[in-house]
Amino acid sequence: MKKIGFIGLGIMGKPMAKNLLKAGYPMVAYDVRPEPLAEVVSAGAAAGHSARDVASRSEVIITMLPDSPDVEAAALGSGGIIEGANPGSILVDMSSIAPRVSREISARLAGKGVAMLDAPVSGGEPKAIEGTLAIMVGGPQEAFDQVKDLLGVMGASVLRVGEIGSGNTAKLANQIIVALNIAAVSEALVLATKAGVNPEAVFQAIRGGLAGSTVLEAKVPMMLAGNFKPGFRIELHIKDLVNALKTATELDVPIPLAGRVLEIMQALREEGRARDDHSGIVQFYEKLAKVEVRR
Ligand code: NAD
Secondary structure (H helix, E strand, C coil): CCCEEEECCCCCHHHHHHHHHHCCCCEEEECCCHHHHHHHHHCCCEECCCHHHHHHCCCEEEECCCCHHHHHHHHHCCCCHHHHCCCCCEEEECCCCCHHHHHHHHHHHHCCCCEEEECCEECHHHHHHHCCEEEEEECCHHHHHHHHHHHHHHEEEEEEEECCCHHHHHHHHHHHHHHHHHHHHHHHHHHHHHCCCCHHHHHHHHCCCCCCCHHHHHHHHHHHHCCCCCCCEHHHHHHHHHHHHHHHHHCCCCCHHHHHHHHHHHHHHHCCCCCCEHHHHHHHHHHHHCCCCCC
16 A cells, blocks of 8 residues: 655544544645644644654655745745655645646646646535545546556545646636525525525425535535535635636636626625635625525
8 A cells, every 4th residue: 555645634634534543544734734744643643743753654645735935835835745755756745736836736746757747626625524425536547547546445436537737727627617606596595585585495395306506405404504614614615716817817718607606706805704614605695685505
């Protein structure tokens, strides 16, 4: 079994690392925060001291960090992966970042004989815990073949979609669909509530029809309970939509609806709700309509 270095033990990375440990993979782990590192070490990992240290002690390095600058710093910065990685090792970046940045980091690592895959995930914390994420991968087929089995420990579906950057392009598509879907659900349930119809009854009535979706099933119960504990934070979804808009600008592609939902999320951030789950988008509509979608 390949020796894994795992960097970034947050909401997603911690359960993903634990699943790899459970499957028997030897691991060196690292996070800038000591608490999750101690937890993963008590689950069987060795403690790494920096990204460089982790890279020097592993064959496959996995990163699960918030955004493009974090991955750039961990991969290419001082004390970073590039300084420690052994030729022939593979970086699998599972963070959701800008596709252009994946391509740039990959080109720099290639000079050290290190291959890179961008392999962002969908499914959120519950599927990270279950090991049933959807993993979308970009990068060389040969590197993909070497890590497909270990990615299968974390995901129910592991698909290579193309060359480096394609995984994150697929993820941007995913994030546009999820954001617009949550906004549509919010808009619809606030309207129903204001009209005097029980939103839970509306949910039950429509979930088996064409409006049914994974978003509806995962997020409506949170809205009905007024529980916006993340899950997936609004600030991270803002990051994804900004990356989508930057990519769309580079390609001259209009994505007007993503822009509108980004503005809704930015308004919520101004109200101090950046760390709420993205189901908290409903609060934007609730405030304007002066109703709450609750059971
Ligand atoms: P998180 O903020 O909970 O975790 C990030 C972790 O990285 C933190 O523990 C942080 O301390 C650590 N970190 C930051 N910089 C570091 C560095 N330089 N070196 C070492 N550790 C560092 O975020 P998350 O929710 O786990 O998300 C991680 C990525 O996965 C993001 O790109 C996010 O968009 C994506 N994602 C999240 C979800 C979700 O539901 N939370 C779902 C799918 C994809």
